[in-house]
Amino acid sequence: MTGSSILGLLLVWGLILAAGRNAPLTGWRRWAVLGLRLAGVTLLLASLKGYSTKRQEAQPVRVVYLVDQSASMAGARTEWAARRVASLEALRPSKVQRSLMVFGEEAVVPAALGAWQEPEQLLPAWRAAPIDRSGTNLERALFATLSSVPERAPLRVILLSDGRQTRGELERTIRSLAPLNVAVFPVLVPPPARRQGSAVNARGISWEQLSVPPVVKRGAAVPVTLVVRNDADRPQGCEVTISSAGVPLLQRSFTVPAGWRVVTLSVPALSVGTLPLAVEVRNASDPAPQRRLAYVEVEGPPRVLFVMAHPTALPPLAMALKRREMELAVRSPAELPTDLAGWLDYDAVVLDQVPKSSLTEPQVDALEQYVRRVGGGVVVVGMGGELGQELTHAAPLDRLLPVQFEPAGVEEAKRRVCMLLLIDRSASMMGPRIAATKRAAIELVNQLAPEDLVGMLAFDTVPYVVAEVQPARQVSAQLVEKLVHLKSVGGTDLYPALTAARDRLALSGATVKHAILLSDGLTPVNLPEYRALMQELQAQHISISTIGIGAAFINAELLQWLATGTGGTFYQMRSLDDLPTLVARDTQSALSRLPFAEGYFQPVRAGAATWMRDTNDWPVLKGYLASTAKPGASVELEFRDERRGPTAHPLLAHWLVGQGRVAVFTSDADRRWSPDWVRWPDFERAWGELLRMSMRPRASEELFVRVEPRGSGRELVLEGALEAPSVSLVSSEGRQLLPLALAQHGPFQWRAPVDHVADGWYRVLIDSRIQPDPASGSAVTANAIATRWVQIGSPRLERGELPPLPSDELLLRxxxxxxxxxxxxxxxxxxxxxxxxxRPWPVRNVALPLMLLLWLVEVALRGRTML
Amino acid sequence: MHLLSPWALCWLGSLPVLVWLWRFAAVKRQTRVASLVPFEALLRRPPTRRTRPPLSLLFWLQALVCALAAWALAEPVVVGRTTHTTLIVLDTSASMGAVRRGASAFDRAKRALTAHVASKPLTERVYVVTSAPVQVLTPTPLSDPGDIRAAVDSVAVSDLAGQLSVAAKVGEAVIGGPPDATVVFTDEPAPADATRSVTFRSVGGAAPNVAIVGLESDEPLCLPADAVKSTAASSTSDAAPGREGAATVRVTVQNFAPQSQPVTVEVARDRRRLARQRVTVEAGARTLVAVPLPRAGPGQYDVRLDAPHDALAVDNHAVVSLGGAGRRAVRVVTHDQEFLRAVGRWLDACPGLSWSASDAGEADDLLVTDDPAAASRASASTLLISDGSAAAVPAPPKVVYWLVDSTHLLGRYLEPIQPVPMALPPSQAPGPLSGVPVIWGIADGERIPLLLAAEEQGRRLVTLRLDPRASPDAVPIIVVFFNSVQWLARASESTTTGTPLLVGPLAPGEVRVERPDGRIILVQHPGGVLRYDRTDRAGVHRIRSAHGVIERTVNFLDPAESNTIAVGSTWDAAPTTARAAAARTPVRQPLSPWLIIVMLVLVVVEWVYYARRRRREPR
Structure with a gap:
């Protein structure tokens, strides 16, 4: 009892008691009458309050026949349903009350139902029922049965339908029916049977199912698969039109044999984003098309920001990445963004031979946010700029790198070859000999690798530099020009030229140091000097080949002594035409003395390496930047040199920075230090794999999104290698955004209920949303990691009720x-x-009669005092 | 006016009784006189018995009360014109239990509802529907605010998620058409697209909360190979199910608060705390808390959460079942060695399964067989793999298009339509097929059911109509094989509030369901699997039957309801019922309350009149 009720009761009692003091009764009668009056008043108040108890009572069950009378149920199906109802009526016990409703878009009780056990008498009333037959709304029909029952009696609904709803969302409300004491007994109305030998069914082809992949890569073909059924006994023509945003993409006509068929058509996925597809199927004998919608997400390749110091021609690394289907954007360091938003379009960043000092502090800050918060990947390849400066001075980028470069940390393979061509300018070199010499010089350079060193000295009494010792690739273009200007003068002194050659060859540090002397040998000889020179040449492992060239007499003895003493070869030229050949032959001979890979660096896999485990043989490198891995960095490839002790220099190292990864390749990916890598068949594959391991996770490769039943409801299930994902649904019109509450149910599985979501197609945005930066106060929203389309609820046919439509037996079950x-x-x-x-049984039903009895007893006790 | 219980008018028989009492009283009346001398002549005559009662106002008051009582018992109602009908939707979802400033949202909603109905006109009819579970509190409309209040007082917050739109639809169905007004009392914000006739009374507000939103209680059916190795290395026996070993409970905790919070997660068993983890969860963040249990035998473990700012209590507790470090047993029954080899290869790929080719085994072992007779005899859940051809040599595989029902658990990870190389089974099965087709196969113009799922009396049967010998390496076939094993083992099913409990099979008879809220539900069970739908309370449900006691846990894991800091709207502005399915029931205004009020007044007036009247007369 509430306070007000108690107060009211006490008030009335008070009145009774106060008035009762004057009651003309004495003794026990007085108290009895007073008590009876108080009890009566109490009973009246209890009746007024409406107290009730619950009482179990047996009630006849009420059965409602709910008959689908939508357009898809016309003809034989309605007749079948009528026969079924009539047969059930014959079984119905008399105690069971029954009623009947027909429904389409809404449900009504048909008027003027005839005898229920006569199907022919049911049909007219059904057909005449004023309902909209253009749709099937099971949800509304079932709720309508509730209102047909005046009391909340147990209700059993015998539903005769094909289950194919075109309106309403029964799946969402289905579990609300059980607590309302409604039990449904569905009966599937079968489709009309195919008749043998019949004429072509006017609606012979039914379209059962449509399937498209959830995601495709840009440029790939989108397979659109249709399952059709031809109910006729002979093949029928069919036309399929696939369009997107109103633009027809494909129109195909084909013949469907009798029975079931699967047809697959392809449309191109030309642009990144959502590709909405409208598929229409026209039956040759049925003018109205059947239409369905589907959505495919088209994903582009990974986007890589390729940073070069001087963006001109793309280096081999960039070309390799493009061939691995990565989309490259090339920028210079000055063009790099200074805020996070500018980096978000990219899945990875490659700094190729970029001086680390060229990145400013704001740029590095933004880059760090990109890596740390978005999970972007950065790969640093080599180092550009002045290495002496770059390696010895700190830069903002250093804090992101997993290695610490050593100040004197350039390890470069020794030069392979240093060749010098010594040309005697004495009077003997004139006319055609110059031409022959030019050809010989060109031959010499052509034999060499671009990085091999070559120089040219001319001499008479003193040596003159025609071309200083330099890489062959730099000298070839100039050589011809310089030789043209070579003039013949008088006098020859070989000794200064040889010493000059000796000095240059000694300084080159090449493995093979060789000179080719073109001279007639007519020179003053100071034997002790020459012997000393010979010893020095031998000590320096400098070889000299000599080619006697002269108008008449040559000092072959000297030339031979020089060649033999240094390990070279003396050639006696017979004609000028032999000169280039001799030079080439001698060059080859010198090159053949090179030891295999001597001076090159062989990368080996580090002990705890996990990347690229299927690659065992790595090409050698000619140089790298010596560095030390920082604590926490993982080394994949390294150089080990016993001469340096147990410490190895990393070639490929990486570490995690927040959610992203930074990797460093301490050599280059170019021809200077990595010519063998560039020529390596696995060059593209290895670098592509390295990028993919470093870049921001592209979860779309292994990502499953589906809607699953959960008890009587449904939930969205997300499976994939994700970290703390968040999911939002966007309606197909793009107007409604519904965030979902994901909960993790396994290492790679998240679930969110979608019971509250209306049926339809939805775009699922899977996101790693960036939290607002407390420091800057601005919120930055990342693009979704992946997008998928899902259909929640049963597929809706765009066409309507025209048969034949497939049944939805599962929904009925x-x-x-x-x-x-x-x-x-x-x-x-x-x-x-x-x-x-x-049922609630009001207390009033007892209280009032009791009050009445007490009233009469009281009157009797009062007796004649009332008169 | 109509009388709903006209037989109650027999209480009008009290009127003659009243009349007789008055007459009797009149007969017995005495008059005192000073002397009998003037009345001696009268005394010599026999006294005249009064034939009519001495009717007075008192009599008529009493008679009126009797008549009114009889009339009230006859339940008179006045059928009148349609009055204003209001549908009240009361949100009883779990989030309404969030406490803010000492009061829960549900308490505030009830107060607001009471205030709303107190000010309404008496002619207005009110229907009240709750949202979780959807329940019609007032099957017949109420007008009296007290009655409405009483109906609302009988309701409490549930541990379910609610759908306001569905509750409104049910209400409309009960009314028989759209009401004149709908008032929704909820903690959800009013949607932007609500129609004018719908009024939202939002009683919620941002309340910080920390919740358990995920619980990794389902041990995977197939363990990663290296996890199995480490498990085997740490336990003394890796083949015996139920042995104690190290286990880890993984709890997903989400902080629905604008500030980071220290959260303590405890795991206990039989009220004894076993382990505890403390973490700090950032504002709005979700964290996986792994709580290692050094020694964990099979059984149920309580997981509790504690945080300083926590508005909702229902999401702070969950129960997880650990099965120990054992493996699920599977028996393969067949006489075909090739079949055994093919299926054995598949089963060997899953270290979480322990299989044997034996007819004997435990009753609850999963059975995989190609023998329909063995499948029909088995009492355990069974996977029958047979194309019905009984061919000694499998037919050469051809491309068959699979049509997959993606809504069924058996259709997971499969494309809706995909080509699969397999030997096509005969279109006509040798015997009846039981179950619902989940996968159909299309080839040669025919559509053939390939995968059927059936469940009866708690036993599940999957029929896979193909020959595994023909294409043992086809990925879709392997996927569907493991989907079937997982579904048969019920490996991925956990019960949360709102999902039905399936227990059994049980023998026919009375079954007692002891709910976590203390209520006991008695069910007359016809036998078989008991399906209990009213899982609107989280906690342990005990089912007592002739079999003994079975405990089942229902957890509350609903991040949408736990999110009391940013409550979303579940209102779906779908069109309401356009036309009434039947004529609206006429408005019946009961007169009994009015009659009782009049009776009360008359009773008091009669008493006062009786007492005062007598006082005026000389004694």
Whole structure:
């Protein structure tokens, strides 16, 4: 009792007691009458309050026949349903009350129903029922049965339908029916049977299913698969049109044999983003098309920001990445963004031979945010600029790198070859000999690798530099020009030229130091000097080949002594035409003395390496930047040199910075230090793999998104290698955004209920949303990691009710199970014929009669005092 | 006016009784006189018995009360014109239990509802529907604010998620058409697209909360190979199920608060704390808390969460079942060695399964067989792999298009339509097929059911109509094989509030369901699997039957409801019922309350009149 009720009761009692002091009664009668009056008043108040108790009572069950009369049920199906109802009526116990409703878009009780056990008498009333037959709304029909029952009696619904709803969302409301004491007993109305030998069915082709992949790569073909069924006994023509945003992409006509067929058509995925597809199927004998919608997400390749110091021609690394289907954007360091938003379009950043000092502090800050918060990947390849400066001075980029470069840390393979061509300018070199010499010089350079060193000295009494010792690639273009200007003068002194050659060859540090002397040998000889020179040449491992060239006499003895003493070869030239050949032959001979890979660096896999485990043989490198891995960095490839002790220099090292990864390749990916890598068949594959391991995770490769039943409801399931994902649904019109509450249910599985989401197509945005930066106060929103389209609820046909439509038996089964009914067993609705129902029984039904009795007793006790 | 219980008018028989009492009283009346001398002549005559009662105002008051009582018992109602009908939707979802400033949202909602109905006109009819579970509190409309209040007082917050739109639809169905007004009392914000006739009374507000939103209680059916190795290395026996070993409970905790919070997660068993982890969860963040249990035998473990700012209590507790470090047993029954070899290869790929080719085994072992007779005899859940051809040599595989029902668990990870190389089974099965087709195969113009799922009496049966010998390496076939094993083992099913409990099979008879809220539900069970739908309370449900006691846990894991800091709207502005399915029931205004009020007044007036009247007369 509430306070007000108690107060009211006390008030009335007070009145009774106060008035009762003057009651003309004495003794026990007085108290009895007073008590009876108080009791009567109390009973009246209790009746007024409406107190009630619950009482179980047996109530006859009420059965409602709910018959689908939408357009898809016309003809034979309605007749079948009428016969079924009539047969059930014959089984119905008399105690069970029944009624009938027909429905399409809404449900009504048909008027003027005839005898229920005569199907022919049911049909006219059904057909005349004023309902909209252009749709099937099971949800509305089932709710309508609730209102047809005046009391909340147990209700059993025998539903005769094909289950194919075109309106309403029964799946969402299905579990609300059971607590309302409604049990549904669905009966699937079968489709009309195919008749042998019949004429072509006017609606012979039915379109059962449509399937498209959830995601494709840009440029790939989108397979659109249709399952069709031809109910006729002979093939029928069919036309399929696939369009997107109103633009026809494909129109194809084909013949469907009798029975079931799967047809696959392809349309191109030309641009990145959502590709909405509208698929229409026209039957040759049915003018109205059937239409369905589907959505495909087209993803582009990974986007890589390729940073070069001087963006001109793309280096081999960039070309390799492009061939691995990565989209490259090339920038110089000055063009790099200074805020995070500018980096978000990219999945990875490659700094190729970029001086680390060229990145400013704001740029590095933004880059760090990109890596740390977005999970972007950075790969630093080599180092550009003045290495002496770059390696010895700190730069903002240093804090991101997993290695610490050593100040004197350039390890470069020794030069392979240093060749010098010594040309005697004495009077003997004139006319055609110059031309021959030019050809010989060109031959010499052509034999060399671009990085091999070559120089040219001319001499008479003193040496003159024609071309200083330099890489062959730099000298070839100039050589011809310089030789043209070579003039012949008088006098020859070989000794200064040889010493000059000796000095240059000694300084080159090459493995093979060789000179080719073109001279007639007519020179003053100071034997002790020459012997000393010979010893020095031998000590320096400098070889000299000599080619006697002269108008008449040559000092072959000297020339031979020089060649033999240094390990070279003396050539006696017979004609000028032999000169280039001799030079080439001698050059080859010198090159053949090179040891295999001597001076090159062989990368080996580090002990704890996990990347590229299927690659065992790595090409050698000619140089790298010596560095030390920082604590926490993982080394994949390294150089080990016993001469340096146990410490190895990393070639490829990486570490995690926040959610992203920074990797450093301490050599270059170019011809200077990595010519063998560039020529390596696996060059593209290795670098592509390295980039993919470093770049921001592209979760779309292994990502499953689906809608699953959960009890009587449904939930969105997300499976993939994700970290703390968040998901939002966007309606197909793009207007509604619904964030979903994901909860992790396994290492790679998240689930979110979608019971509250209306049926339809939805775009699922899978996001790693960036939290607002507390320091800057601005919120930055990242693009979604991946996008998928899902269909929630049953597929809706765009066409409507025209048969033949496939049945939805599963929906009917779910309906039976959820409401404690039974599928295809409608006679069970009659059993038992009564049900125990708990009903409220008002206390008034006892209180008032009791009050009346007490009233009469009181009157009797008062007796003649009332007169 | 109509009388709903006209037989109650027999209480009008009290009127003659009243009349007789008055007459009797009149007969017995005495008059005192000073002397009998003037009345001696009268005394000599026999006294005249009064034939009519001495009717007075008192009599008529009493008679009126009797008549009114009889009339009230006859339940008179006045059928009148349609009055204003209001549908009240009361949100009883779990989030309404969030406490803010000492009061829960549900308490505030009830107060607001009470205040709303107190000010309404008496002619207005009110229907009240709750959202979680959807329940019609007032099957017949109420007008009296007290009655409405009483109906609302009988309701409490549930541990379910609610759908306001569905509750409104049910209400409309009960009314028989759209109401004149709908008032929704909820903690959800009013949607932007609500129609004018719908009024939202939002009683919620941002309340910080920390919740358990995920619980990794399902041990995977197939363990990663290296996890199995480490498990085997740490336990003394890796083949015996139920042995104690190290286990880890993984709890996903989400902080629905604008500030970071220290959160303590405890795991206990039989009220004894076993382990505890403390973490700091950032504002709005979700964290996986791994709580290692050094020694964990099979059984149920309580997981509790504690945080300083926590508005909702229901999401702070969950129960996880650990099965120990054992493996699921599977028996393969067949006489075909090739079949055994093919299926064995598949089963060997899953270290979480322990299989044997034996007819004997435990009753609850999963059975994989190609023998329909063995499948029909088995009491355990069974996977029948047979194309029905009984061919000694499998037919050469051809491309068959699979049409997959993606809504069924058996259709996971498969494309809706995909080509699969397999030997096509005969279109006509040798015997009846039981179950719902989940996968159809299309080839040669025919559509053939390939995968059927059935469940009866708690036993599940999957029929896979193909020959595994023909294409043992086809990925879709392997996927569907493991989907079937997982579904048969119920490996991925956990019960949360709102999902039905399936227990059994149980023998026919009375079954007692002891709910976590203390209520006991008695069910007359016809036998078989008991399906209990009213899982609107999280906690342990005990089912007592002739079999003994079975405990089942229902957890509350609903991040949408736990999010009390940014409550979303579940209102779906779908069109309401356009036309009434039947004529609206006429408005019935009961007169009994008015009659009782009049009776009360008359009773008091009669008493006062009786007492005062007598006082005026000389004694």
């Amino acid at each position: 779910r309906l039976a199970e959820t409401t404690h009914g039974a599928y295809d067993e409608p006679d069970r609705a009659f059993v038992p014929p009564t049900a125990w129902v708990e």
